[in-house]
Amino acid sequence: MTLSPAAPAPLPVEPPSGCPFDPPAEFGRLRIEEPLTKISLPDGSWAWLATRYADIRAILGDTRFSSDTTRPGYPLSGMTGGANTENRGFIRMDPPEHTRLRRMVTREFMVKRVEAMRPEIQRITDELCDAMERAGSGEQGVDLVEALALPVPSLVISLLLGVPYDDHAVFQDLTGKLLSRTIDEADRDVARRELWSYLDRLVSAKEAAPGDDILSRLITEQQAAGELTHNEVVAFCALLLVAGHETTANMIGLSALTLMGDQETADRLRAEPALIRGAVEELLRFHSIIRNGPRRVATEDIEIAGQVIRAGEGVVVAVPSANRDETVFPDADRLDVCRPNAQHHVAFGYGIHQCLGQALARVELQVVIGTLLRRFPTLRPAVPLAEIPFRTDMAIYGCHALPVTW
Ligand code: HEM
Numbered sequence: 544m545t546l547s548p549a550a551p552a553p554l555p556v557e558p559p560s561g562c563p564f565d566p567p568a569e570f571g572r573l574r575i576e577e578p579l580t581k582i583s584l585p586d587g588s589w590a591w592l593a594t595r596y597a598d599i600r601a602i603l604g605d606t607r608f609s610s611d612t613t614r615p616g617y618p619l620s621g622m623t624g625g626a627n628t629e630n631r632g633f634i635r636m637d638p639p640e641h642t643r644l645r646r647m648v649t650r651e652f653m654v655k656r657v658e659a660m661r662p663e664i665q666r667i668t669d670e671l672c673d674a675m676e677r678a679g680s681g682e683q684g685v686d687l688v689e690a691l692a693l694p695v696p697s698l699v700i701s702l703l704l705g706v707p708y709d710d711h712a713v714f715q716d717l718t719g720k721l722l723s724r725t726i727d728e729a730d731r732d733v734a735r736r737e738l739w740s741y742l743d744r745l746v747s748a749k750e751a752a753p754g755d756d757i758l759s760r761l762i763t764e765q766q767a768a769g770e771l772t773h774n775e776v777v778a779f780c781a782l783l784l785v786a787g788h789e790t791t792a793n794m795i796g797l798s799a800l801t802l803m804g805d806q807e808t809a810d811r812l813r814a815e816p817a818l819i820r821g822a823v824e825e826l827l828r829f830h831s832i833i834r835n836g837p838r839r840v841a842t843e844d845i846e847i848a849g850q851v852i853r854a855g856e857g858v859v860v861a862v863p864s865a866n867r868d869e870t871v872f873p874d875a876d877r878l879d880v881c882r883p884n885a886q887h888h889v890a891f892g893y894g895i896h897q898c899l900g901q902a903l904a905r906v907e908l909q910v911v912i913g914t915l916l917r918r919f920p921t922l923r924p925a926v927p928l929a930e931i932p933f934r935t936d937m938a939i940y941g942c943h944a945l946p947v948t949w
Contacts, residue, residue, distance in 0.1 A: 551581040566863035579850045590618035590857035596868035599860045603893040608839035617840040618857030632782030657902040684925025684946035692795035700787035705756025718785045725936045742780045791904045793941025798826045822880035823908045828888035831863035835938040921949045
Protein backbone atom coordinates (compact mmCIF):
# COMPACT_ATOMS: atom_id res chain seq x y z
CA MET A 544 0.00 0.00 0.00
CA THR A 545 1.51 3.34 -0.97
CA LEU A 546 0.43 6.64 0.42
CA SER A 547 -2.19 8.89 -1.14
CA PRO A 548 -1.26 12.57 -1.68
CA ALA A 549 -2.75 13.55 1.73
CA ALA A 550 -0.26 11.43 3.65
CA PRO A 551 -1.37 10.30 7.12
CA ALA A 552 0.77 11.15 10.15
CA PRO A 553 3.05 8.55 11.74
CA LEU A 554 2.14 6.67 14.94
CA PRO A 555 2.09 9.19 17.80
CA VAL A 556 4.78 8.25 20.34
CA GLU A 557 5.62 11.37 22.37
CA PRO A 558 4.00 11.58 25.80
CA PRO A 559 2.47 14.96 26.63
CA SER A 560 5.10 17.39 27.91
CA GLY A 561 5.64 17.36 31.66
CA CYS A 562 3.77 14.08 31.91
CA PRO A 563 6.13 11.22 31.07
CA PHE A 564 3.73 8.49 32.25
CA ASP A 565 0.85 9.31 29.94
CA PRO A 566 0.43 7.97 26.41
CA PRO A 567 0.41 10.52 23.56
CA ALA A 568 -2.48 12.99 24.09
CA GLU A 569 -3.57 12.39 20.47
CA PHE A 570 -4.95 8.96 21.45
CA GLY A 571 -7.70 10.60 23.55
CA ARG A 572 -8.96 12.57 20.53
CA LEU A 573 -8.70 9.59 18.19
CA ARG A 574 -10.74 7.34 20.53
CA ILE A 575 -13.64 9.79 20.26
CA GLU A 576 -13.33 11.15 16.73
CA GLU A 577 -11.49 8.55 14.62
CA PRO A 578 -11.21 5.20 16.43
CA LEU A 579 -9.73 3.72 13.27
CA THR A 580 -7.38 6.06 11.51
CA LYS A 581 -4.61 5.74 8.95
CA ILE A 582 -0.98 6.15 10.01
CA SER A 583 2.13 6.22 7.86
CA LEU A 584 4.88 3.65 8.36
CA PRO A 585 8.63 4.26 8.03
CA ASP A 586 8.81 2.36 4.71
CA GLY A 587 6.30 4.76 3.07
CA SER A 588 3.29 2.46 3.34
CA TRP A 589 0.33 2.96 5.70
CA ALA A 590 -1.70 0.95 8.22
CA TRP A 591 -4.83 1.35 10.35
CA LEU A 592 -4.36 2.49 13.95
CA ALA A 593 -6.97 1.23 16.44
CA THR A 594 -7.33 3.18 19.70
CA ARG A 595 -10.52 1.97 21.45
CA TYR A 596 -10.49 -0.87 24.02
CA ALA A 597 -13.43 -2.76 22.46
CA ASP A 598 -12.03 -2.56 18.91
CA ILE A 599 -8.58 -3.63 20.07
CA ARG A 600 -9.98 -6.70 21.84
CA ALA A 601 -12.05 -7.49 18.74
CA ILE A 602 -8.96 -7.30 16.51
CA LEU A 603 -6.62 -9.26 18.80
CA GLY A 604 -9.33 -11.86 19.47
CA ASP A 605 -10.00 -12.50 15.77
CA THR A 606 -7.61 -14.92 14.07
CA ARG A 607 -8.59 -13.54 10.67
CA PHE A 608 -6.10 -10.85 11.67
CA SER A 609 -2.74 -12.52 11.09
CA SER A 610 0.51 -12.13 13.07
CA ASP A 611 2.54 -13.57 10.18
CA THR A 612 5.19 -10.99 9.29
CA THR A 613 5.80 -12.67 5.91
CA ARG A 614 2.28 -11.91 4.65
CA PRO A 615 2.09 -9.05 2.17
CA GLY A 616 0.71 -5.93 3.89
CA TYR A 617 1.98 -6.81 7.39
CA PRO A 618 2.87 -3.44 8.97
CA LEU A 619 6.53 -4.13 9.68
CA SER A 620 8.55 -2.06 12.08
CA GLY A 621 12.22 -2.92 12.52
CA MET A 622 11.54 -4.28 16.00
CA THR A 623 9.13 -6.93 14.74
CA GLY A 624 12.13 -8.83 13.48
CA GLY A 625 11.74 -8.16 9.77
CA ALA A 626 9.96 -10.44 7.38
CA ASN A 627 12.66 -13.11 7.76
CA THR A 628 10.79 -16.39 7.54
CA GLU A 629 13.09 -18.94 9.12
CA ASN A 630 14.26 -17.14 12.21
CA ARG A 631 11.09 -15.55 13.51
CA GLY A 632 9.59 -16.83 16.76
CA PHE A 633 6.01 -18.09 17.17
CA ILE A 634 4.87 -14.59 18.20
CA ARG A 635 5.02 -13.84 14.44
CA MET A 636 3.15 -16.98 13.32
CA ASP A 637 -0.48 -18.07 12.93
CA PRO A 638 -2.18 -21.35 13.82
CA PRO A 639 -1.51 -24.20 13.32
CA GLU A 640 2.25 -23.44 13.54
CA HIS A 641 1.77 -20.98 16.40
CA THR A 642 -0.35 -23.47 18.38
CA ARG A 643 2.13 -26.31 17.83
CA LEU A 644 5.15 -24.30 19.00
CA ARG A 645 3.50 -22.36 21.85
CA ARG A 646 2.16 -25.63 23.31
CA MET A 647 5.74 -26.92 23.71
CA VAL A 648 6.55 -24.27 26.33
CA THR A 649 3.15 -23.46 27.88
CA ARG A 650 3.68 -25.67 30.94
CA GLU A 651 7.01 -23.94 31.69
CA PHE A 652 5.16 -20.64 32.28
CA MET A 653 2.00 -21.85 34.01
CA VAL A 654 0.93 -20.06 37.20
CA LYS A 655 1.69 -23.06 39.44
CA ARG A 656 5.18 -23.53 38.00
CA VAL A 657 5.96 -19.83 38.26
CA GLU A 658 4.58 -19.56 41.82
CA ALA A 659 7.02 -22.32 42.81
CA MET A 660 9.81 -19.96 41.68
CA ARG A 661 8.69 -17.13 43.96
CA PRO A 662 11.22 -17.95 46.72
CA GLU A 663 14.06 -18.01 44.17
CA ILE A 664 12.90 -14.68 42.68
CA GLN A 665 12.75 -13.27 46.23
CA ARG A 666 16.28 -14.55 46.93
CA ILE A 667 17.65 -12.93 43.74
CA THR A 668 15.89 -9.65 44.62
CA ASP A 669 17.15 -9.69 48.23
CA GLU A 670 20.73 -10.28 47.11
CA LEU A 671 20.60 -7.35 44.70
CA CYS A 672 19.05 -5.14 47.41
CA ASP A 673 21.81 -6.24 49.83
CA ALA A 674 24.39 -5.17 47.25
CA MET A 675 22.63 -1.79 46.84
CA GLU A 676 22.65 -1.28 50.58
CA ARG A 677 26.30 -2.27 50.94
CA ALA A 678 27.39 0.09 48.17
CA GLY A 679 25.24 2.95 49.50
CA SER A 680 23.69 5.59 47.28
CA GLY A 681 26.61 8.07 47.53
CA GLU A 682 26.59 11.57 46.05
CA GLN A 683 25.47 10.61 42.55
CA GLY A 684 22.80 8.11 43.55
CA VAL A 685 22.48 4.57 42.21
CA ASP A 686 20.99 3.68 38.83
CA LEU A 687 18.02 1.52 39.81
CA VAL A 688 17.74 0.14 36.25
CA GLU A 689 21.26 -1.25 36.39
CA ALA A 690 21.19 -2.26 40.06
CA LEU A 691 17.82 -4.01 40.18
CA ALA A 692 15.24 -3.49 37.42
CA LEU A 693 17.28 -5.14 34.66
CA PRO A 694 19.20 -7.83 36.62
CA VAL A 695 16.13 -9.44 38.28
CA PRO A 696 14.24 -10.44 35.08
CA SER A 697 17.50 -11.00 33.25
CA LEU A 698 18.82 -13.42 35.91
CA VAL A 699 15.47 -15.20 36.12
CA ILE A 700 15.03 -15.76 32.36
CA SER A 701 18.70 -16.76 32.01
CA LEU A 702 18.21 -19.33 34.78
CA LEU A 703 15.02 -20.69 33.20
CA LEU A 704 16.48 -20.95 29.71
CA GLY A 705 19.93 -22.07 30.80
CA VAL A 706 21.69 -19.04 29.27
CA PRO A 707 24.90 -18.19 31.21
CA TYR A 708 24.16 -14.95 33.07
CA ASP A 709 27.85 -14.04 32.77
CA ASP A 710 27.04 -13.28 29.12
CA HIS A 711 24.34 -10.78 30.07
CA ALA A 712 26.31 -7.77 28.79
CA VAL A 713 26.36 -9.40 25.33
CA PHE A 714 22.67 -10.28 25.10
CA GLN A 715 21.47 -7.08 26.79
CA ASP A 716 23.42 -4.94 24.35
CA LEU A 717 22.13 -6.91 21.35
CA THR A 718 18.48 -7.03 22.46
CA GLY A 719 18.67 -3.29 23.25
CA LYS A 720 19.68 -2.69 19.61
CA LEU A 721 16.87 -4.91 18.30
CA LEU A 722 14.27 -2.93 20.26
CA SER A 723 15.57 0.54 19.41
CA ARG A 724 13.33 2.71 17.23
CA THR A 725 16.20 4.95 16.18
CA ILE A 726 18.94 2.50 15.13
CA ASP A 727 19.41 2.16 11.37
CA GLU A 728 18.28 -1.04 9.70
CA ALA A 729 21.80 -2.20 8.73
CA ASP A 730 23.00 -1.99 12.35
CA ARG A 731 19.86 -3.74 13.57
CA ASP A 732 20.50 -6.54 11.09
CA VAL A 733 24.06 -6.92 12.39
CA ALA A 734 22.73 -7.13 15.98
CA ARG A 735 20.11 -9.69 14.91
CA ARG A 736 22.79 -11.86 13.25
CA GLU A 737 25.14 -11.57 16.24
CA LEU A 738 22.40 -12.59 18.69
CA TRP A 739 21.50 -15.49 16.40
CA SER A 740 25.07 -16.76 16.20
CA TYR A 741 25.54 -16.42 19.99
CA LEU A 742 22.35 -18.44 20.64
CA ASP A 743 23.20 -20.89 17.85
CA ARG A 744 26.48 -21.74 19.65
CA LEU A 745 24.65 -22.00 22.98
CA VAL A 746 22.06 -24.44 21.58
CA SER A 747 24.84 -26.54 19.99
CA ALA A 748 26.60 -26.72 23.38
CA LYS A 749 23.36 -27.87 25.03
CA GLU A 750 22.78 -30.47 22.32
CA ALA A 751 26.14 -31.95 23.33
CA ALA A 752 25.58 -31.62 27.10
CA PRO A 753 21.95 -30.92 28.11
CA GLY A 754 21.19 -29.48 31.55
CA ASP A 755 18.05 -28.87 33.62
CA ASP A 756 16.48 -25.92 31.79
CA ILE A 757 13.87 -25.05 29.14
CA LEU A 758 16.30 -25.15 26.21
CA SER A 759 17.66 -28.55 27.22
CA ARG A 760 14.12 -29.93 27.61
CA LEU A 761 13.20 -28.64 24.13
CA ILE A 762 16.30 -30.40 22.78
CA THR A 763 15.93 -33.75 24.59
CA GLU A 764 12.14 -33.98 24.20
CA GLN A 765 10.95 -32.16 21.07
CA GLN A 766 14.11 -31.94 18.96
CA ALA A 767 15.08 -35.56 19.70
CA ALA A 768 11.59 -36.69 18.62
CA GLY A 769 11.96 -34.82 15.32
CA GLU A 770 9.30 -32.24 16.25
CA LEU A 771 11.69 -29.29 16.33
CA THR A 772 14.74 -28.36 14.29
CA HIS A 773 17.94 -26.89 15.72
CA ASN A 774 17.01 -23.50 14.25
CA GLU A 775 13.55 -23.60 15.83
CA VAL A 776 15.17 -24.12 19.25
CA VAL A 777 17.41 -21.11 18.59
CA ALA A 778 14.34 -19.05 17.60
CA PHE A 779 12.55 -20.10 20.81
CA CYS A 780 15.53 -18.93 22.82
CA ALA A 781 15.77 -15.58 21.02
CA LEU A 782 12.06 -14.88 21.53
CA LEU A 783 11.99 -15.82 25.23
CA LEU A 784 15.22 -14.01 26.00
CA VAL A 785 14.16 -10.75 24.34
CA ALA A 786 10.55 -10.87 25.58
CA GLY A 787 11.56 -12.05 29.05
CA HIS A 788 13.82 -9.33 30.36
CA GLU A 789 13.40 -5.96 28.62
CA THR A 790 9.66 -5.86 29.29
CA THR A 791 9.59 -6.61 33.02
CA ALA A 792 12.71 -4.49 33.57
CA ASN A 793 10.98 -1.40 32.21
CA MET A 794 7.83 -2.06 34.21
CA ILE A 795 9.94 -2.28 37.39
CA GLY A 796 11.66 1.05 36.65
CA LEU A 797 8.44 2.90 35.81
CA SER A 798 6.58 1.41 38.79
CA ALA A 799 9.34 2.42 41.21
CA LEU A 800 9.40 5.93 39.79
CA THR A 801 5.60 6.27 40.03
CA LEU A 802 5.51 5.11 43.65
CA MET A 803 8.41 7.40 44.63
CA GLY A 804 6.26 10.29 43.41
CA ASP A 805 3.10 9.08 45.17
CA GLN A 806 3.93 8.69 48.86
CA GLU A 807 0.31 8.19 49.86
CA THR A 808 0.02 5.09 47.66
CA ALA A 809 3.49 3.87 48.68
CA ASP A 810 2.59 4.17 52.40
CA ARG A 811 -0.68 2.37 51.83
CA LEU A 812 1.06 -0.54 50.06
CA ARG A 813 3.65 -0.73 52.83
CA ALA A 814 0.90 -0.90 55.44
CA GLU A 815 -1.22 -3.39 53.45
CA PRO A 816 1.10 -5.63 51.37
CA ALA A 817 -1.93 -7.69 50.30
CA LEU A 818 -2.80 -4.78 47.98
CA ILE A 819 0.39 -5.29 45.95
CA ARG A 820 -1.14 -7.86 43.57
CA GLY A 821 -3.89 -5.43 42.54
CA ALA A 822 -1.40 -2.57 42.44
CA VAL A 823 0.71 -4.50 39.90
CA GLU A 824 -2.34 -4.91 37.61
CA GLU A 825 -3.06 -1.18 37.88
CA LEU A 826 0.58 -0.29 37.18
CA LEU A 827 0.52 -2.57 34.11
CA ARG A 828 -2.65 -0.82 32.90
CA PHE A 829 -1.38 2.65 33.71
CA HIS A 830 2.02 2.28 32.04
CA SER A 831 1.23 -0.04 29.09
CA ILE A 832 4.87 -0.26 28.07
CA ILE A 833 4.30 -1.84 24.63
CA ARG A 834 4.01 1.39 22.65
CA ASN A 835 4.39 0.14 19.13
CA GLY A 836 1.81 -2.57 18.68
CA PRO A 837 0.87 -5.42 18.64
CA ARG A 838 0.44 -5.48 14.86
CA ARG A 839 -1.64 -7.59 12.50
CA VAL A 840 -2.64 -7.91 8.83
CA ALA A 841 -6.21 -8.70 7.73
CA THR A 842 -6.57 -11.99 5.80
CA GLU A 843 -10.08 -11.10 4.57
CA ASP A 844 -12.35 -8.03 4.58
CA ILE A 845 -13.40 -7.43 8.20
CA GLU A 846 -15.60 -4.67 9.61
CA ILE A 847 -14.37 -2.97 12.78
CA ALA A 848 -16.08 0.12 14.25
CA GLY A 849 -18.11 0.57 11.05
CA GLN A 850 -14.97 0.58 8.90
CA VAL A 851 -14.11 -2.25 6.52
CA ILE A 852 -10.49 -3.30 6.83
CA ARG A 853 -9.62 -4.92 3.51
CA ALA A 854 -7.70 -8.16 3.13
CA GLY A 855 -4.00 -7.31 3.02
CA GLU A 856 -4.30 -4.09 5.04
CA GLY A 857 -2.20 -3.75 8.18
CA VAL A 858 -3.39 -2.81 11.67
CA VAL A 859 -1.43 -1.36 14.59
CA VAL A 860 -3.27 -1.57 17.91
CA ALA A 861 -2.48 1.08 20.53
CA VAL A 862 -2.41 -0.85 23.81
CA PRO A 863 -1.68 2.31 25.87
CA SER A 864 -4.80 3.91 24.41
CA ALA A 865 -7.04 0.87 25.13
CA ASN A 866 -5.87 0.87 28.74
CA ARG A 867 -6.81 4.55 29.17
CA ASP A 868 -10.25 4.14 27.55
CA GLU A 869 -12.67 5.98 29.88
CA THR A 870 -15.60 3.79 28.83
CA VAL A 871 -13.88 0.84 30.52
CA PHE A 872 -11.65 2.47 33.15
CA PRO A 873 -13.37 5.53 34.65
CA ASP A 874 -10.94 8.34 35.54
CA ALA A 875 -8.46 6.36 33.45
CA ASP A 876 -5.53 8.80 33.75
CA ARG A 877 -5.46 8.39 37.53
CA LEU A 878 -3.42 5.61 39.17
CA ASP A 879 -5.78 3.84 41.57
CA VAL A 880 -4.23 0.72 43.08
CA CYS A 881 -7.67 -0.41 44.31
CA ARG A 882 -9.36 -0.06 40.89
CA PRO A 883 -11.81 -2.98 40.79
CA ASN A 884 -11.33 -3.91 37.11
CA ALA A 885 -7.63 -3.11 36.62
CA GLN A 886 -6.95 -6.75 35.70
CA HIS A 887 -9.04 -6.32 32.53
CA HIS A 888 -6.18 -4.33 30.99
CA VAL A 889 -4.69 -5.46 27.69
CA ALA A 890 -1.07 -4.71 28.64
CA PHE A 891 -0.30 -8.40 27.96
CA GLY A 892 -2.30 -8.37 24.72
CA TYR A 893 -5.42 -10.46 24.15
CA GLY A 894 -6.40 -13.61 22.25
CA ILE A 895 -4.18 -16.48 21.20
CA HIS A 896 -0.95 -14.45 21.36
CA GLN A 897 -1.64 -13.10 24.84
CA CYS A 898 1.67 -12.91 26.72
CA LEU A 899 3.09 -16.34 27.51
CA GLY A 900 5.25 -14.93 30.32
CA GLN A 901 2.53 -12.95 32.13
CA ALA A 902 2.49 -15.11 35.28
CA LEU A 903 6.26 -14.76 35.52
CA ALA A 904 6.15 -10.99 34.93
CA ARG A 905 3.47 -10.64 37.63
CA VAL A 906 5.48 -12.55 40.26
CA GLU A 907 8.65 -10.62 39.42
CA LEU A 908 6.82 -7.30 39.71
CA GLN A 909 5.06 -8.24 42.95
CA VAL A 910 8.30 -9.41 44.56
CA VAL A 911 10.48 -6.50 43.43
CA ILE A 912 7.95 -3.75 44.21
CA GLY A 913 7.08 -5.25 47.59
CA THR A 914 10.76 -5.63 48.51
CA LEU A 915 11.70 -2.11 47.40
CA LEU A 916 8.86 -0.57 49.44
CA ARG A 917 9.82 -2.59 52.52
CA ARG A 918 13.58 -2.24 52.40
CA PHE A 919 13.98 1.29 51.06
CA PRO A 920 11.16 3.35 52.61
CA THR A 921 13.00 6.63 51.90
CA LEU A 922 13.80 5.80 48.24
CA ARG A 923 13.59 8.89 46.01
CA PRO A 924 14.87 10.05 42.60
CA ALA A 925 18.38 11.53 42.74
CA VAL A 926 17.65 13.93 39.85
CA PRO A 927 14.61 16.03 38.82
CA LEU A 928 12.02 14.24 36.65
CA ALA A 929 13.06 16.36 33.65
CA GLU A 930 16.56 14.82 33.77
CA ILE A 931 15.40 11.19 33.65
CA PRO A 932 16.02 9.73 30.17
CA PHE A 933 12.68 8.24 29.11
CA ARG A 934 12.65 5.63 26.34
CA THR A 935 10.63 7.52 23.72
CA ASP A 936 13.14 6.04 21.24
CA MET A 937 12.29 2.42 22.05
CA ALA A 938 9.45 -0.01 21.24
CA ILE A 939 9.17 -0.75 24.95
CA TYR A 940 8.63 2.36 27.07
CA GLY A 941 10.45 2.95 30.36
CA CYS A 942 13.58 4.78 31.50
CA HIS A 943 17.09 4.19 30.16
CA ALA A 944 18.43 5.01 33.62
CA LEU A 945 16.83 5.90 36.96
CA PRO A 946 19.22 7.49 39.49
CA VAL A 947 17.88 7.03 43.03
CA THR A 948 18.98 7.75 46.55
CA TRP A 949 17.65 6.86 50.03
C1 HEM B 1 5.57 -6.61 32.06
C2 HEM B 1 6.08 -7.47 31.26
C3 HEM B 1 5.53 -7.90 29.92
C4 HEM B 1 4.66 -7.27 29.07
C5 HEM B 1 3.99 -5.90 29.26
C6 HEM B 1 4.45 -8.16 27.93
C7 HEM B 1 3.60 -7.88 26.86
C8 HEM B 1 3.31 -8.77 25.85
C9 HEM B 1 2.34 -8.55 24.80
C10 HEM B 1 1.49 -7.29 24.62
C11 HEM B 1 2.30 -9.66 24.00
C12 HEM B 1 1.38 -9.92 22.80
C13 HEM B 1 2.05 -9.70 21.48
C14 HEM B 1 1.09 -9.88 20.29
O1 HEM B 1 -0.10 -10.03 20.44
O2 HEM B 1 1.59 -9.83 19.15
C15 HEM B 1 3.28 -10.58 24.54
C16 HEM B 1 3.56 -11.82 24.00
C17 HEM B 1 4.58 -12.64 24.47
N1 HEM B 1 5.32 -12.48 25.62
FE1 HEM B 1 5.19 -10.94 26.93
N2 HEM B 1 5.20 -9.29 28.11
C18 HEM B 1 5.86 -9.17 29.32
C19 HEM B 1 6.70 -10.12 29.89
C20 HEM B 1 7.07 -11.30 29.32
C21 HEM B 1 7.95 -12.27 29.94
C22 HEM B 1 8.60 -12.16 31.32
C23 HEM B 1 8.10 -13.29 29.06
C24 HEM B 1 8.93 -14.50 29.33
C25 HEM B 1 9.11 -15.48 28.69
C26 HEM B 1 7.27 -12.97 27.87
C27 HEM B 1 7.12 -13.75 26.75
C28 HEM B 1 6.20 -13.53 25.73
C29 HEM B 1 6.02 -14.43 24.58
C30 HEM B 1 6.79 -15.70 24.31
C31 HEM B 1 5.00 -13.87 23.80
C32 HEM B 1 4.42 -14.43 22.50
C33 HEM B 1 3.17 -15.21 22.79
C34 HEM B 1 2.49 -15.76 21.54
O3 HEM B 1 2.72 -15.26 20.44
O4 HEM B 1 1.72 -16.73 21.68
N3 HEM B 1 6.67 -11.76 28.08
N4 HEM B 1 3.87 -10.04 25.67
